[in-house]
Amino acid sequence: MAQIQVSTVSKTFSSASNAPRRVLDGVSFSIGEGEVVGLLGPSGCGKSTLLNIVAGLDEAHTGSVTVQGRPMREQLGAGFRVSYVFQESRLLPWYTLQQNLEFVLQAGEFPRSEWAGRIERVLSAVDLTGFRDFYPAQLSGGMQQRASIARAFCIDPDILLMDEPFSALDELTARKLRQSLLDLWEKFRTTIVFVSHNAFESTFLADRILVMGHGKITHEIDLSGSPRPRCYDDTALFETSKRVIRTLEQHSVSPPSLQPHP
Ligand SMILES: Nc1ncnc2c1ncn2[C@@H]1O[C@H](COP(=O)(O)OP(=O)(O)OP(=O)(O)O)[C@@H](O)[C@H]1O
Numbered sequence: 001m002a003q004i005q006v007s008t009v010s011k012t013f014s015s016a017s018n019a020p021r022r023v024l025d026g027v028s029f030s031i032g033e034g035e036v037v038g039l040l041g042p043s044g045c046g047k048s049t050l051l052n053i054v055a056g057l058d059e060a061h062t063g064s065v066t067v068q069g070r071p072m073r074e075q076l077g078a079g080f081r082v083s084y085v086f087q088e089s090r091l092l093p094w095y096t097l098q099q100n101l102e103f104v105l106q107a108g109e110f111p112r113s114e115w116a117g118r119i120e121r122v123l124s125a126v127d128l129t130g131f132r133d134f135y136p137a138q139l140s141g142g143m144q145q146r147a148s149i150a151r152a153f154c155i156d157p158d159i160l161l162m163d164e165p166f167s168a169l170d171e172l173t174a175r176k177l178r179q180s181l182l183d184l185w186e187k188f189r190t191t192i193v194f195v196s197h198n199a200f201e202s203t204f205l206a207d208r209i210l211v212m213g214h215g216k217i218t219h220e221i222d223l224s225g226s227p228r229p230r231c232y233d234d235t236a237l238f239e240t241s242k243r244v245i246r247t248l249e250q251h252s253v254s255p256p257s258l259q260p261h262p
Contacts, residue, residue, distance in 0.1 A: 002158040004031040009063035025215035034189040038202035041212030041252045047195040083152035085162040089144035091136040098132040108155045122150040142173035162194035203241040219251040
């Protein structure tokens with residue numbers, strides 16, 4: 001678990017062929033330990049760019065991102081663990097599911113004696129225990145995405161970042177995975193930041209939603225009052241998601257980042 005502080009982060013993309021474009025404009029927010037926060041906003045408003053900056057994957061920006069008061073790069077060097085789940089599973093196709101998990105455990109320098117226990121725990125959480133010897137191509141898209149969530153959790157990440165992790169899945173599979181994710185969160189209490197286009201998904205998962213537009217956080221929606229564990233049949237959640245959609249309509253206008261930057 002980790003506390004994240006994003007302070008006046010701005011990002012401008014420049015290239016020889018295009019005029020510079022400012023995509024993020026002085027973005028600031030903080031995320032508490034164990035909090036689940038969604039970044040919600042229209043296509044192109046800078047959500048993935050912001051997530052990459054939080055992950056430490058993009059350091060070409062102004063402003064700062066600190067984790068527990070120190071820059072992410074320093075924290076990673078000190079053994080801090082960040083997992084990233086993408087829209088597609090990105091499993092290594094030449095490895096079985098078990099080998100994919102072993103690969104990240106080895107990279108994370110976990111003692112071999114812990115591997116079996118860790119793998120068992122996460123595979124059973126996403127209901128894939130019987131598929132450990134399958135190759136990714138032998139798994140459905142939903143199973144592959146479940147596997148990528150298992151891979152993310154098997155290293156006990158301090159932070160989990162997810163970029164539209166369920167958007168390529170059919171709704172029933174996405175529902176199961178969101179539930180699996182929250183079950184895992186109940187066990188690990190990992191700090192989670194996710195990007196989504198989906199207002200109900202964001203309402204279902206998050207303690208707080210940061211609405212993006214104009215290259216900034218334009219609004220915050222506090223959902224910490226919605227009881228956990230969350231349940232799909234909870235009509236109060238549907239009512240809340242309607243409020244989220246209304247807020248999104250009011251605050252998630254297209255960013256000026258789409259215009260040339262002077
Ligand atoms: N490497 C890059 N070079 C130039 N411009 C980029 C680059 N990456 C992103 N952009 C631009 O930055 C803006 C924000 O992109 P980003 O992917 O962060 O948006 P997003 O909100 O995640 O969009 P979506 O919801 O469609 O995935 C877009 O206008 C995009 O064209």
